Amino acid sequence: xxxxxxxxxxxxxxxxxxxxxxxxxxxxxxxxxxxxxxxxxxxxxxxxxxxxxxxxxxxxxxxxxxxxxxxxxxxxxxxxxxxxxxxxxxxxxxxxxxxxxxxxxxx
Amino acid sequence: xxxxxxxxxxxxxxxxxxxxxxxxxxxxxxxxxxxxxxxxxxxxxxxxxxxxxxxxxxxxxxxxxxxxxxxxxxxxxxxxxxxxxxxxxxxxxxxxxxxxxxxxxxxxxxxxxxxxxxxxxxxxxxxxxxxxxxxxxxxxxxxxxxxxxxxxxxxxxxxxxxxxxxxxxxxxxxxxxxxxxxxxxxxxxxxxxxxxxxxxxxxxxxxxxxxxxxxxxxxxxxxxxxxxxxxxxxxxxxxxxxxxxxxxxxxxxxxxxxxxxxxxxxxxxxxxxxxxxxxx
Numbered sequence: 001x002x003x004x005x006x007x008x009x010x011x012x013x014x015x016x017x018x019x020x021x022x023x024x025x026x027x028x029x030x031x032x033x034x035x036x037x038x039x040x041x042x043x044x045x046x047x048x049x050x051x052x053x054x055x056x057x058x059x060x061x062x063x064x065x066x067x068x069x070x071x072x073x074x075x076x077x078x079x080x081x082x083x084x085x086x087x088x089x090x091x092x093x094x095x096x097x098x099x100x101x102x103x104x105x106x107x
Numbered sequence: 108x109x110x111x112x113x114x115x116x117x118x119x120x121x122x123x124x125x126x127x128x129x130x131x132x133x134x135x136x137x138x139x140x141x142x143x144x145x146x147x148x149x150x151x152x153x154x155x156x157x158x159x160x161x162x163x164x165x166x167x168x169x170x171x172x173x174x175x176x177x178x179x180x181x182x183x184x185x186x187x188x189x190x191x192x193x194x195x196x197x198x199x200x201x202x203x204x205x206x207x208x209x210x211x212x213x214x215x216x217x218x219x220x221x222x223x224x225x226x227x228x229x230x231x232x233x234x235x236x237x238x239x240x241x242x243x244x245x246x247x248x249x250x251x252x253x254x255x256x257x258x259x260x261x262x263x264x265x266x267x268x269x270x271x272x273x274x275x276x277x278x279x280x281x282x283x284x285x286x287x288x289x290x291x292x293x294x295x296x297x298x299x300x301x302x303x304x305x306x307x308x309x310x311x312x313x314x315x316x317x318x319x320x321x322x323x324x325x326x327x328x329x330x331x332x333x334x335x336x337x338x339x340x341x342x343x344x345x346x347x348x349x350x351x352x353x354x355x356x357x358x359x360x361x362x363x364x365x366x367x368x369x370x371x372x373x374x375x376x377x378x379x380x381x382x383x384x385x386x387x
Contacts, residue, residue: 005306005307009170010171024223028223031223036296037221037222039221041219041223043249052248054249071296
């Protein structure tokens with residue numbers, strides 16, 4: 001494991017405005033810029049259309065997700081490269097580590 | 108030996124490694140569907156099974172909610188549903204290519220999803236589908252966007268060696284074990300199988316080998332450390348040599364094939380007591 005998957009750990013919340021982000025498979029800026037590969041683009045699958053090939057140029061055929069948000073570091077590179085300002089990142093509050101032995105004080 | 112080898116290997120008559128022993132699994136690849144039975148294996152299309160179960164998003168939610176019971180339930184499903192994979196070194200991969208046909212070069216679904224890379228021709232394809240499922244590829248035009256290039260065994264091996272030179276890990280994909288449906292070329296973090304294995308300890312069976320460094324031959328050039336996708340191999344500054352953390356090593360053999368001085372060899376996992384039965 002590359003990092004601690006402690007139970008109860010809070011991950012960043014990444015919201016993508018799908019009204020602004022309409023052709024992610026064509027644009028692909030955030031997908032290729034993210035150092036941790038947080039984003040994932042996939043087509044919208046209704047049952048009738050499962051056996052069709054999708055055209056990436058049509059609005060809404062592909063949808064952007066932040067599937068690996070546990071890997072997000074909050075570096076905001078994706079926000080910088082997004083041409084339509086569709087991405088928002090809310091980092092979780094972190095608590096400062098406390099000394100393990102209570103009652104002992106330094107200094 | 109892993110549980111797959113216990114079930115499908117045949118050390119007395121053929122090979123103890125299950126994937127080199129097709130007599131015990133090839134029937135599954137060619138089995139006809141009984142009337143009224145649902146789609147299975149290759150018939151359902153690659154990755155269909157992977158979509159139907161719990162996802163990484165469900166796992167993350169369980170972790171955030173501090174729900175240990177739910178987390179254990181999800182990981183049990185994800186481990187049991189037969190959507191696993193096994194890491195194989197270059198030589199074993201070549202042997203598997205001789206056993207499977209037809210072989211088609213295709214676009215990688217993980218790179219398409221994570222980096223929006225649209226592989227369009229045989230010079231760009233970085234994934235391989237094998238078995239009779241490939242004959243029906245036209246049914247799933249979105250999965251096989253960019254088409255399929257069918258190749259013979261020699262071309263497939265040549266492609267495999269080129270992928271190894273570029274530094275991809277070779278992973279056999281088991282779409283409903285022990286059915287071998289695909290042969291992935293993976294790296295971290297783009298690849299779903301490595302991401303599941305490294306970050307969650309799910310999905311992939313480790314290879315049947317671990318890498319060992321011969322300190323007399325190693326001159327510390329560091330090429331192997333660049334090629335390791337698992338974070339298992341690093342350059343140890345104190346000794347000036349490569350250092351493998353065998354507990355993290357998945358036995359993919361990239362360090363071995365990249366070493367210019369042949370200083371790394373693959374030791375069968377069974378010979379190393381600490382990791383002999385460690386498969387995830």
